[in-house]
Amino acid sequence: MRSRWRFITPVVALGLVLAACSGGNNASAPAGSGGGSLSGATVTVIGTWTDVEQKNFLAMVKPWEDQTGATVKYQGTRSINDILAAGIPTGVLPDLAGLPGPGQMAEYVQAGALKPLDGVLDVNTYTSETAPGLVKLGQVDGKTYGVFIKASIKGLIWFNPKLHDYSSSPPATWDDLKTQAKANQGNAKAIWCLGISSGDASGWPATDWIESILLRQAGPDVYNSWWQGKTKWTDPAIKQAFDTYMNDVVANTFGGGTNAVATKFDLAGDPLFATPPGCEFLHQASFITGLGKFPKEKTGVDYNFFPFPSINDQFKGAVEGAGDLFGMFHDTPAAKSLMKYLVTAPAQDIWVKAGGALSANKNATDYPDDISKRSADILSKATAFVFDASDNMPTAMNAAFWSHMVSLTAGKETVDQALAALQKVADDAYSQ
Amino acid sequence: MTDKLVTAIIVVIAVPAVLVGYIWGTEQALRLVSERMKPRIRPWLWLLPAFGFLGVFLVYPMIGTVVTSLQDKFGKKFVGLTNYAWFFGSDDALTALKNNALWLIFLTLLTVGLGLLIAVLVDRVRYESVAKSVIFVPLAISMVAAGVIWLYMYGYSPPGAPQTGTLNAAIGAVGISPVPWLQVESFSVNTFALIIVMAWMWTGFAMVIISAALKGINPELLEAARVDGATELQVFRGIIFPLLVPTLVVISTTMIITALKAFDVVFTMTGGQLKTNVIGTLMYQEMFSFGNSARGAAIAVVLLVAIVPIMFFNISRFRAQEAIR
Numbered sequence: 001m002r003s004r005w006r007f008i009t010p011v012v013a014l015g016l017v018l019a020a021c022s023g024g025n026n027a028s029a030p031a032g033s034g035g036g037s038l039s040g041a042t043v044t045v046i047g048t049w050t051d052v053e054q055k056n057f058l059a060m061v062k063p064w065e066d067q068t069g070a071t072v073k074y075q076g077t078r079s080i081n082d083i084l085a086a087g088i089p090t091g092v093l094p095d096l097a098g099l100p101g102p103g104q105m106a107e108y109v110q111a112g113a114l115k116p117l118d119g120v121l122d123v124n125t126y127t128s129e130t131a132p133g134l135v136k137l138g139q140v141d142g143k144t145y146g147v148f149i150k151a152s153i154k155g156l157i158w159f160n161p162k163l164h165d166y167s168s169s170p171p172a173t174w175d176d177l178k179t180q181a182k183a184n185q186g187n188a189k190a191i192w193c194l195g196i197s198s199g200d201a202s203g204w205p206a207t208d209w210i211e212s213i214l215l216r217q218a219g220p221d222v223y224n225s226w227w228q229g230k231t232k233w234t235d236p237a238i239k240q241a242f243d244t245y246m247n248d249v250v251a252n253t254f255g256g257g258t259n260a261v262a263t264k265f266d267l268a269g270d271p272l273f274a275t276p277p278g279c280e281f282l283h284q285a286s287f288i289t290g291l292g293k294f295p296k297e298k299t300g301v302d303y304n305f306f307p308f309p310s311i312n313d314q315f316k317g318a319v320e321g322a323g324d325l326f327g328m329f330h331d332t333p334a335a336k337s338l339m340k341y342l343v344t345a346p347a348q349d350i351w352v353k354a355g356g357a358l359s360a361n362k363n364a365t366d367y368p369d370d371i372s373k374r375s376a377d378i379l380s381k382a383t384a385f386v387f388d389a390s391d392n393m394p395t396a397m398n399a400a401f402w403s404h405m406v407s408l409t410a411g412k413e414t415v416d417q418a419l420a421a422l423q424k425v426a427d428d429a430y431s432q
Numbered sequence: 433m434t435d436k437l438v439t440a441i442i443v444v445i446a447v448p449a450v451l452v453g454y455i456w457g458t459e460q461a462l463r464l465v466s467e468r469m470k471p472r473i474r475p476w477l478w479l480l481p482a483f484g485f486l487g488v489f490l491v492y493p494m495i496g497t498v499v500t501s502l503q504d505k506f507g508k509k510f511v512g513l514t515n516y517a518w519f520f521g522s523d524d525a526l527t528a529l530k531n532n533a534l535w536l537i538f539l540t541l542l543t544v545g546l547g548l549l550i551a552v553l554v555d556r557v558r559y560e561s562v563a564k565s566v567i568f569v570p571l572a573i574s575m576v577a578a579g580v581i582w583l584y585m586y587g588y589s590p591p592g593a594p595q596t597g598t599l600n601a602a603i604g605a606v607g608i609s610p611v612p613w614l615q616v617e618s619f620s621v622n623t624f625a626l627i628i629v630m631a632w633m634w635t636g637f638a639m640v641i642i643s644a645a646l647k648g649i650n651p652e653l654l655e656a657a658r659v660d661g662a663t664e665l666q667v668f669r670g671i672i673f674p675l676l677v678p679t680l681v682v683i684s685t686t687m688i689i690t691a692l693k694a695f696d697v698v699f700t701m702t703g704g705q706l707k708t709n710v711i712g713t714l715m716y717q718e719m720f721s722f723g724n725s726a727r728g729a730a731i732a733v734v735l736l737v738a739i740v741p742i743m744f745f746n747i748s749r750f751r752a753q754e755a756i757r
Contacts, residue, residue, distance in 0.1 A: 200703030255590030258612045261706075262588040396722040406705045410615050421523075428518075429722075 039069030041334035046083065047098040047149075047324065050076035052356070057149075060350045064341045070334045087329075088113050095335035099146055099325040101387060102137050108327065109140045115331045117144045120339050129345065133319060133385030134360045147343050148360035150351060151323035153379050154285040154388070155212040155308040160272045161301065163188055163280060170306030174216070177309050178248065181280055191252040193279035194260035195268025196409060203402030205265045206409055207390040209249060209283060214241035215318050216311035220384040227389035229397075229430035233423040242408070242415045244311075250409055254278040257409040266291040273297055283308070286375060300370060307378045317383035323360070352376075393429075400425040454481065494736070501729035515730035525731070528709040531623050532738075535691040535710060538624065542631035543687050544680060547638025551646055552668070564643065568636035575633070579700030582629045586613040586701075617707050626708060629697050634690065638683050645679040646672070678753055685746040692739055711735050 049057050054076045061072045077083065081100050087093040088111050099105045108114045121144065127135055130148075138146035157177075159166055164184035171177035181191045196205045215223045218237040225231045226238060250257045254271050255278075270293045271278020288294060289303075297303055310316040328339050341347050348364035351357050355368045362380035367373035379385075390398045404418045413421075458477040462470050504511045519525045550567060554560045570578065587597025591609045595601040600610040613625045649672060657667050695712030698704055704713040711731060719728030 200699060202703055202705055255593070258615060259588070259590040261615055262612050394722075396724070399717065399721055403703075403705045407707075410612075410706060412615075412617050412706060 037068075038334050038337060041068075041070040041332070042073055043070060043096060043332070043334045043338050044073045044075075044094040045096045045338075046075045046077055046080060046094045047326075048076065048078060048080055049098075049324075050078075052354075056351045056354045056357070059354065060342070060347055061338065063350075064338060064347070068334070068337060070337070072338065084108070093329040095330045095332060096326060096328050096339060098149075099327045101325065101392070102146070103392075105138075105146045105325060105327060106140050109145050113329055114145045115328045117147065117328060117339060120328070120331070120336045121147070121343060122340070126343055129361045129363050130343075131360055131362065131380045131382040131385065133317075133382035134323065134379075137323075137385055138325060146325040146327045147339070148323045149326045149342060150357040151321055151360055151379055151385075152286070152358055153319050153321035153375050153382075154208065155215075155320050156284065156286060156305040156375070157308060158269060158272065158282045158284060158288065158303055158305045159280060160277055161304050163277055165304075166306050167300075167304050171309045173309050173313075174244075174248075174311040181252075185280060187276040188278070188280045189271075189276065190254035190279045191281060192249050192254065193268050193271050193282040194249065194253045194257075194409075195263030195265045196260055196406065197262060197264045201402060202261075203405040203409075204390065205268070205284065206245070206260075206405035207398075207401050208285075208388075209245050210241050210405070211320055211389045212283065212308050213244050213311065214238065214389075215320055215386060216308065216315055217241055217244065219312065219315040220318050220386050223386055223389060227392045229393075229426055233419045233426060239415060239419060242419065246408070246415055249283075257411050261406055261410040268292070269294060269303075273302060286371060289371065305371065305374075315384070317381055318386065319378060319382040319384070320386050320388065321379070322387060323385070397422075397426055397429040400429075451481075497729045497732050497736075500726055501733050503726050505724045505726050507726065511726075515727050516734075518727060519730055519734060524709060525714060527707050528704075528711050528714040529734075531620065531708065532692060532694070532710050534620055534623055535627055535630075535694050536688050538627050539630055539634070539691040539694075540684050540687040542627070543634045543638045544642075544684050546631070546635045547642050547683070548676070548680065550635070550639045551643040552672070555643065555646055564636075564639065567639055570633045571636045573633065575630075575696035576700050578629055578633055579697050582625075582632075582697075583701055586625060588612040588615075614702055614708075615706055620707075622702065622706055622708050626697050626701060629701070630690075630694065634687065638687070641683055642676060642679060645676055649675050678749070681749055682746070685742055685749075688742050689739060692735060692742075 047054075047057065054074065058072070058074060061074075065071055075094075080098055081104070084093070084097060084099070084104070088108060093113065099108070105114065117138075123144065126144075126147070134148045134151065135144070138144050138148065161167065163186055164180075166180070171180050185191065194205070194209075196203050198204060211223070214226065214237070217240060222231055222235075222237050226233075226235075231238065250260065253260050255263075260268075265284075266288075269282040269284065269288060269291075272280075272282060273293050282288070286305075289299070294303065307319075326339075326342070328335055343361060345359075345361050345363035348359040348361045349366040352359050352364045352372075353366040353368060355372065358372060358376045358379050360379065362376075364376075365373070367376055390401050393401065400422060404413070404422055407413045408415065408418045455478070458474070462474060462477075465473060500507060501515050502510050502512065504514075550563075554563045557563065573581075584596075585598045586600075587595075588600060588610055589595050589597070595604045595610055597610070597613075599613065604610060614622045616622055653671060654667055657671055662670065693712060694710045695716065698708055698710050698713050699716070702708040704710070704717065709717075711734070715728050715731040715735070718724045718731060
């Protein structure tokens with residue numbers, strides 16, 4: 001999913017971090033309790049943020065530095081995985097660090113490197129302020145080790161309000177969506193817009209579709225065990241998601257599957273704005289507003305979005321997205337104080353206000369635009385939060401998933417053929 | 433900066449010095465052997481550095497590749513022929529192999545056939561150099577750029593929408609509905625679409641070389657035939673073509689090797705999806721995308737084994753030609 005990361009995280013940097021010891025005393029000083037005790041202390045932090053994001057993060061910690069007199073030494077790096085992997089055995093680690101994902105977090109916990117945050121954060125406030133799905137992801141064996149500093153969500157459905165405005169009452173269920181789409185189709189040529197061409201990564205927008213459907217149809221547990229290679233591709237639950245994609249989406253796509261395969265993902269939504277419209281809806285993450293014809297159109301007037309409706313009521317509120325998980329490797333007083341400060345609403349509001357980020361904290365509300373505000377609302381209500389499944393699969397599996405989605409969408413193979421072939425790849429890819 | 437200066441000095445002065453020193457050294461050493469043996473030993477001593485370089489830069493990596501292909505993904509233990517078994521048991525790999533065969537046959541036929549046709553046709557026109565330049569130019573374009581250009585040629589929009597792809601606009605003008613060229617798997621239409629891109633680039637190359645060979649044919653020979661009453665077709669079949677055969681063989685083998693090495697066009701235009709993979713793109717995916725250098729090496733060895741007979745043929749052909757002279 002290389003292509004997508006180009007838009008989501010513009011992160012390019014190199015860097016190495018040497019952990020420095022904080023010279024502070026042992027008195028525990030809660031954030032905001034006034035300077036003095038932490039004065040002169042240093043907290044080393046590494047994260048994946050560079051450029052604008054780095055600036056935003058530093059702006060976020062500035063008030064804490066002013067108040068406590070401590071300093072944050074931040075390094076932005078893309079090779080955070082390597083640095084942490086190398087640091088675990090040697091102990092050369094930063095005080096706080098961005099973690100690659102929940103899987104690695106659990107490994108670091110088992111290695112005894114990550115410190116629990118239960119005594120550090122005000123757990124009750126944290127749990128009440130944060131989306132339950134995100135709290136769960138930061139836990140190992142019931143203890144909190146990771147918190148989300150920022151997040152983003154995927155699987156939004158974009159529409160043209162001029163055709164029919166869904167903002168006031170978005171479809172609550174998939175069936176409802178299908179009924180409403182039919183009733184309000186007007187002169188639109190088709191229900192869905194779809195474009196999955198993306199160079200040698202062609203097919204990824206279709207894998208996102210499968211993920212969106214599967215998560216709501218079979219739930220987060222099946223979803224996770226699927227990308228972990230435990231649930232087989234030929235499993236009825238997976239097949240059902242593929243069938244839904246083929247029968248409800250591809251069959252009702254503007255120009256059919258052939259056109260979807262020939263259309264570049266960034267231009268997929270353009271028919272929304274044509275007269276007469278080519279389609280009613282486009283399924284894509286929020287970065288689409290920077291691509292194709294979207295930047296020329298007006299938010300709320302020419303386009304808007306609603307969350308992916310629930311399919312199986314049991315899994316209502318499950319959300320797919322990405323997020324920056326943060327953990328603590330050294331429990332110095334300054335590090336603890338910084339960690340505690342970072343998850344609070346006032347701290348989160350600083351970054352949120354600068355744009356480009358969603359906060360896991362529902363009390364952070366200073367969003368600069370309506371789209372982020374409503375995305376944050378979806379995030380804060382998330383009952384379960386999952387990461388992009390295909391990104392977490394072995395690369396060979398991911399590439400085969402893309403490529404079979406292309407063949408499938410183009411009508412070159414049946415769902416059963418595609419799933420059998422994918423399972424064959426899985427047998428090979430997960431065994432290595 | 434000083435590093436670079438030192439390197440430059442080494443290259444300009446030290447390398448020739450070492451070479452001269454080597455030859456001088458061998459002559460010194462040759463004093464030890466009898467006068468009769470000297471001419472026998474000397475060429476081998478002179479060839480030794482070249483063999484050394486060949487060994488380090490060609491033979492050693494080749495053996496390394498074979499060894500890697502017999503190991504597991506991490507290069508830690510030997511797994512025998514597992515990687516080869518995977519290659520010949522995988523649909524993807526066999527599709528790639530089949531596509532490479534198509535590339536080999538049709539790229540060679542197209543480039544050599546069209547190159548010959550154009551070379552013969554433009555031989556007698558006044559604007560020959562202009563025509564040849566125009567046909568030769570695509571070879572100067574990078575293959576990635578050519579792929580992008582041809583993506584526009586093959587572009588597809590749904591029926592009814594304005595066709596921005598050149599080819600679909602053209603067939604649309606005569607009322608045929610648009611074809612998604614790069615998606616049609618039946619009869620390998622999409623692979624042929626890719627082969628055409630490569631043929632577009634390489635026809636000029638074949639043409640230039642054939643044209644040069646054509647100029648080398650003695651005009652008096654053709655004149656004599658015409659005086660004897662031969663038609664133009666007879667002149668071509670009886671004289672020109674036989675004289676061109678050695679050139680055509682050399683170009684064909686070059687094109688065969690080009691076809692076996694096909695990568696850029698496929699990678700740029702389809703990424704190997706929809707059954708358009710070739711050995712080159714498959715090797716890249718295994719080695720760099722999936723981090724499985726063992727399989728990548730196995731593919732490289734298969735490719736090498738496929739190329740060797742062609743190289744061998746090329747060399748023996750070359751030797752035969754030398755013998756005639």
